Amino acid sequence: MNIKTVKYIKSCVSLKDCPNTNFPEFAFIGRSNVGKSSLINALVDQKIAHTSSTPGKTQTLNFYLINEKWYLVDLPGYGYAKTSQNTRKQLIKIINEYLINRKQLYIAFILIDSTIPPQKIDLDFINNCGQKQIPLAIVMTKIDKERKLIIEKNKNAFIDELSKSWEILPPIFMTSSTKKIGIEELLKYINNILQTS
Numbered sequence: 001m002n003i004k005t006v007k008y009i010k011s012c013v014s015l016k017d018c019p020n021t022n023f024p025e026f027a028f029i030g031r032s033n034v035g036k037s038s039l040i041n042a043l044v045d046q047k048i049a050h051t052s053s054t055p056g057k058t059q060t061l062n063f064y065l066i067n068e069k070w071y072l073v074d075l076p077g078y079g080y081a082k083t084s085q086n087t088r089k090q091l092i093k094i095i096n097e098y099l100i101n102r103k104q105l106y107i108a109f110i111l112i113d114s115t116i117p118p119q120k121i122d123l124d125f126i127n128n129c130g131q132k133q134i135p136l137a138i139v140m141t142k143i144d145k146e147r148k149l150i151i152e153k154n155k156n157a158f159i160d161e162l163s164k165s166w167e168i169l170p171p172i173f174m175t176s177s178t179k180k181i182g183i184e185e186l187l188k189y190i191n192n193i194l195q196t197s
Protein backbone atom coordinates (compact mmCIF):
# COMPACT_ATOMS: atom_id res chain seq x y z
CA MET A 1 0.00 0.00 0.00
CA ASN A 2 1.28 3.44 -0.87
CA ILE A 3 0.73 6.06 1.77
CA LYS A 4 -0.59 9.05 -0.13
CA THR A 5 -2.11 11.20 2.57
CA VAL A 6 -1.79 11.34 6.35
CA LYS A 7 -4.07 13.68 8.27
CA TYR A 8 -3.98 14.18 11.99
CA ILE A 9 -7.62 14.21 13.08
CA LYS A 10 -7.74 14.42 16.87
CA SER A 11 -6.55 13.18 20.24
CA CYS A 12 -9.20 11.65 22.47
CA VAL A 13 -9.40 11.02 26.19
CA SER A 14 -12.41 8.70 26.15
CA LEU A 15 -14.40 6.46 23.85
CA LYS A 16 -17.19 8.96 23.46
CA ASP A 17 -14.66 11.51 22.36
CA CYS A 18 -13.56 9.33 19.40
CA PRO A 19 -14.48 10.36 15.84
CA ASN A 20 -18.01 9.56 14.83
CA THR A 21 -17.07 7.92 11.53
CA ASN A 22 -17.11 4.48 9.99
CA PHE A 23 -13.55 4.28 8.70
CA PRO A 24 -11.80 1.00 9.58
CA GLU A 25 -9.39 1.51 12.46
CA PHE A 26 -6.00 -0.11 13.01
CA ALA A 27 -4.63 0.57 16.46
CA PHE A 28 -1.06 0.36 17.77
CA ILE A 29 -0.24 -0.32 21.38
CA GLY A 30 2.60 -1.57 23.55
CA ARG A 31 4.67 -0.85 26.60
CA SER A 32 6.38 2.52 26.69
CA ASN A 33 9.69 2.47 24.84
CA VAL A 34 8.73 -0.60 22.79
CA GLY A 35 9.31 1.41 19.61
CA LYS A 36 5.70 2.35 18.84
CA SER A 37 6.34 5.90 17.65
CA SER A 38 9.24 4.74 15.50
CA LEU A 39 7.08 2.02 13.96
CA ILE A 40 4.20 4.39 13.25
CA ASN A 41 6.56 6.89 11.64
CA ALA A 42 8.15 4.13 9.55
CA LEU A 43 4.72 2.91 8.42
CA VAL A 44 3.55 6.29 7.19
CA ASP A 45 7.08 7.33 6.16
CA GLN A 46 6.94 10.63 8.02
CA LYS A 47 7.20 11.90 11.56
CA ILE A 48 3.72 11.99 13.00
CA ALA A 49 4.27 10.23 16.32
CA HIS A 50 6.87 11.68 18.65
CA THR A 51 9.63 9.26 19.53
CA SER A 52 10.14 10.07 23.11
CA SER A 53 12.89 10.76 25.52
CA THR A 54 10.05 10.90 28.04
CA PRO A 55 8.41 7.50 27.75
CA GLY A 56 4.79 7.14 28.67
CA LYS A 57 3.86 10.52 27.36
CA THR A 58 1.17 9.48 24.88
CA GLN A 59 -1.82 9.58 27.16
CA THR A 60 -4.46 10.08 24.55
CA LEU A 61 -5.84 8.04 21.65
CA ASN A 62 -4.48 9.79 18.58
CA PHE A 63 -6.33 9.44 15.30
CA TYR A 64 -4.67 9.81 11.91
CA LEU A 65 -6.65 9.41 8.70
CA ILE A 66 -4.61 7.54 6.10
CA ASN A 67 -5.34 7.81 2.36
CA GLU A 68 -8.80 9.15 3.28
CA LYS A 69 -9.68 5.48 3.92
CA TRP A 70 -8.62 4.22 7.31
CA TYR A 71 -7.57 5.43 10.71
CA LEU A 72 -4.27 4.68 12.29
CA VAL A 73 -4.91 4.96 16.03
CA ASP A 74 -1.94 5.57 18.30
CA LEU A 75 -2.92 4.26 21.73
CA PRO A 76 -1.25 5.17 25.03
CA GLY A 77 1.56 2.89 26.21
CA TYR A 78 0.73 0.54 29.07
CA GLY A 79 2.77 -0.32 32.11
CA TYR A 80 5.10 2.62 32.46
CA ALA A 81 6.46 2.48 35.98
CA LYS A 82 7.07 6.19 36.40
CA THR A 83 3.49 7.30 35.93
CA SER A 84 1.39 7.39 39.09
CA GLN A 85 -0.86 4.45 39.84
CA ASN A 86 -3.91 6.63 39.26
CA THR A 87 -2.72 7.71 35.85
CA ARG A 88 -1.94 4.10 34.97
CA LYS A 89 -5.40 2.96 36.05
CA GLN A 90 -7.00 5.75 34.08
CA LEU A 91 -4.99 4.84 30.97
CA ILE A 92 -5.85 1.16 31.22
CA LYS A 93 -9.49 2.14 31.53
CA ILE A 94 -9.37 4.26 28.35
CA ILE A 95 -7.43 1.59 26.46
CA ASN A 96 -9.83 -1.20 27.46
CA GLU A 97 -12.86 0.94 26.77
CA TYR A 98 -11.58 1.56 23.27
CA LEU A 99 -10.40 -1.99 22.52
CA ILE A 100 -13.51 -3.70 23.83
CA ASN A 101 -16.22 -1.35 22.60
CA ARG A 102 -14.99 0.35 19.47
CA LYS A 103 -16.91 -1.20 16.60
CA GLN A 104 -14.67 0.33 13.97
CA LEU A 105 -11.58 -1.42 15.36
CA TYR A 106 -10.34 -3.91 12.77
CA ILE A 107 -7.02 -4.94 14.30
CA ALA A 108 -5.09 -4.00 17.41
CA PHE A 109 -1.38 -4.37 16.72
CA ILE A 110 0.33 -5.23 19.99
CA LEU A 111 4.00 -4.33 19.94
CA ILE A 112 6.57 -6.53 21.66
CA ASP A 113 10.27 -5.80 22.12
CA SER A 114 12.08 -8.64 20.36
CA THR A 115 15.36 -7.93 22.16
CA ILE A 116 14.12 -9.16 25.54
CA PRO A 117 12.58 -12.44 26.76
CA PRO A 118 8.77 -12.63 27.12
CA GLN A 119 7.45 -10.24 29.76
CA LYS A 120 4.50 -11.09 31.98
CA ILE A 121 2.85 -7.70 31.47
CA ASP A 122 2.77 -8.23 27.68
CA LEU A 123 1.54 -11.81 27.91
CA ASP A 124 -1.19 -10.77 30.36
CA PHE A 125 -2.25 -7.94 28.09
CA ILE A 126 -2.41 -10.19 25.00
CA ASN A 127 -4.22 -12.97 26.84
CA ASN A 128 -6.74 -10.48 28.17
CA CYS A 129 -7.37 -9.18 24.66
CA GLY A 130 -7.78 -12.76 23.46
CA GLN A 131 -10.33 -13.52 26.15
CA LYS A 132 -12.30 -10.45 25.15
CA GLN A 133 -12.07 -11.49 21.49
CA ILE A 134 -10.34 -8.34 20.41
CA PRO A 135 -8.89 -8.89 16.92
CA LEU A 136 -5.14 -8.61 17.26
CA ALA A 137 -1.78 -9.14 15.65
CA ILE A 138 1.65 -9.14 17.26
CA VAL A 139 4.43 -6.90 16.02
CA MET A 140 7.90 -7.66 17.32
CA THR A 141 10.07 -4.55 17.20
CA LYS A 142 13.78 -3.67 17.02
CA ILE A 143 14.91 -6.92 15.37
CA ASP A 144 18.04 -5.15 14.11
CA LYS A 145 19.15 -4.37 17.64
CA GLU A 146 20.28 -7.82 18.76
CA ARG A 147 21.94 -10.87 17.25
CA LYS A 148 19.65 -12.98 15.07
CA LEU A 149 20.04 -15.93 17.42
CA ILE A 150 18.79 -13.94 20.40
CA ILE A 151 15.86 -12.48 18.47
CA GLU A 152 14.90 -15.96 17.32
CA LYS A 153 15.20 -17.33 20.86
CA ASN A 154 13.00 -14.53 22.27
CA LYS A 155 10.46 -15.03 19.50
CA ASN A 156 10.27 -18.78 20.11
CA ALA A 157 9.98 -18.31 23.86
CA PHE A 158 7.18 -15.85 23.22
CA ILE A 159 5.38 -18.29 20.93
CA ASP A 160 5.79 -21.04 23.56
CA GLU A 161 4.22 -18.80 26.19
CA LEU A 162 1.33 -17.80 23.93
CA SER A 163 0.75 -21.41 22.92
CA LYS A 164 -0.18 -22.17 26.52
CA SER A 165 -3.44 -20.30 26.08
CA TRP A 166 -3.90 -19.82 22.33
CA GLU A 167 -5.06 -22.64 20.09
CA ILE A 168 -4.38 -20.66 16.93
CA LEU A 169 -1.72 -18.05 17.33
CA PRO A 170 -2.35 -14.51 16.12
CA PRO A 171 -0.20 -13.31 13.21
CA ILE A 172 3.31 -12.30 14.27
CA PHE A 173 5.34 -9.71 12.36
CA MET A 174 9.07 -9.22 12.81
CA THR A 175 10.06 -5.58 12.29
CA SER A 176 12.76 -2.99 12.53
CA SER A 177 11.81 0.63 12.07
CA THR A 178 15.44 1.64 11.87
CA LYS A 179 16.23 -0.78 9.06
CA LYS A 180 12.71 -0.68 7.57
CA ILE A 181 12.26 -4.43 7.91
CA GLY A 182 8.75 -5.86 7.96
CA ILE A 183 7.14 -2.48 7.33
CA GLU A 184 5.98 -3.36 3.84
CA GLU A 185 4.50 -6.64 5.13
CA LEU A 186 2.50 -4.80 7.76
CA LEU A 187 1.11 -2.37 5.20
CA LYS A 188 0.25 -5.28 2.91
CA TYR A 189 -1.56 -7.02 5.74
CA ILE A 190 -3.61 -3.89 6.45
CA ASN A 191 -4.32 -3.44 2.76
CA ASN A 192 -5.53 -7.02 2.39
CA ILE A 193 -7.92 -6.58 5.27
CA LEU A 194 -9.20 -3.31 3.82
CA GLN A 195 -9.77 -4.93 0.44
CA THR A 196 -11.63 -7.92 1.79
CA SER A 197 -13.83 -5.93 4.17
Ligand code: GDP
Nearest residue numbers: 033034035036037038051052142145176177178
Ligand atom coordinates in the same frame (compact mmCIF):
# COMPACT_ATOMS: atom_id res chain seq x y z
P1 GDP B 1 7.74 4.38 22.14
O1 GDP B 1 7.95 4.94 23.51
O2 GDP B 1 7.12 3.02 22.18
O3 GDP B 1 7.01 5.31 21.21
O4 GDP B 1 9.20 4.10 21.53
P2 GDP B 1 10.10 4.97 20.55
O5 GDP B 1 9.66 4.81 19.13
O6 GDP B 1 10.22 6.36 21.09
O7 GDP B 1 11.48 4.15 20.68
C1 GDP B 1 12.09 3.93 21.94
C2 GDP B 1 13.59 3.77 21.71
O8 GDP B 1 13.86 2.61 20.92
C3 GDP B 1 14.20 4.95 20.96
O9 GDP B 1 15.49 5.18 21.48
C4 GDP B 1 14.28 4.43 19.52
O10 GDP B 1 15.32 5.04 18.79
C5 GDP B 1 14.55 2.95 19.75
N1 GDP B 1 14.00 2.16 18.62
C6 GDP B 1 12.75 2.14 18.18
N2 GDP B 1 12.60 1.31 17.13
C7 GDP B 1 13.82 0.78 16.89
C8 GDP B 1 14.33 -0.17 15.93
O11 GDP B 1 13.64 -0.69 15.04
N3 GDP B 1 15.64 -0.49 16.04
C9 GDP B 1 16.47 0.04 16.98
N4 GDP B 1 17.75 -0.35 17.01
N5 GDP B 1 16.03 0.93 17.89
C10 GDP B 1 14.72 1.30 17.86
